[in-house]
Amino acid sequence: MAITSDKHNERIAKMTFASVYPHYITKVEKKGRTKDELHEVISWLTGFTVDDLNQLINDKVTFSDFFNRANLHPNANLIKGVICGYRVEEIDNKLTQQVRYLDKLVDELAKGKKMDKILRN
Structure with missing residues (x-):
């Protein structure tokens, strides 16, 4: 398990x-990727629509509230790899892991991965 500090979490x-x-x-x-593709990735992970995201942004929700409201995709646990120096599948704090899942998906999108690979289809 990757131990993240309480302060970090x-x-x-x-x-x-x-x-x-x-x-x-x-x-x-x-x-060279689009905002629509970003929304597709966020929606896949969280279940949020674009309208939901806009409301969450307007309400300035914390990541804690964001992921408490999300319906995490059942295949989210298939997101693996290193982001910000941590192996995401080994992060011991659930919320930190979920935020890093999102970071990893955004990273994969920016690196030009095909959408079906990013969405773990």
Whole structure:
């Protein structure tokens, strides 16, 4: 298990989705992917529609609230690999792991992976 510190986990839990979302857009668009593709990836992981995302952004929900409201895809556990120096499948804190799942999917999208691979079909 990858041990993340309590301080690290707390910082992630209190971070707002709205503060990170623009960075996701910038990252994928800089690599030639679209906002629609980003939404598809986020929707696959969380079950949120674009309207849901806009509401969550407007409400400035924390990642803790974001993932408490999400319906995580049953195949989310198939997301593997290293992100931010941690192997996502080994992260011991559930919320931190879920945030890193999202980071990993955004990363794969930006790196040009095919959508069916990203969505674990």
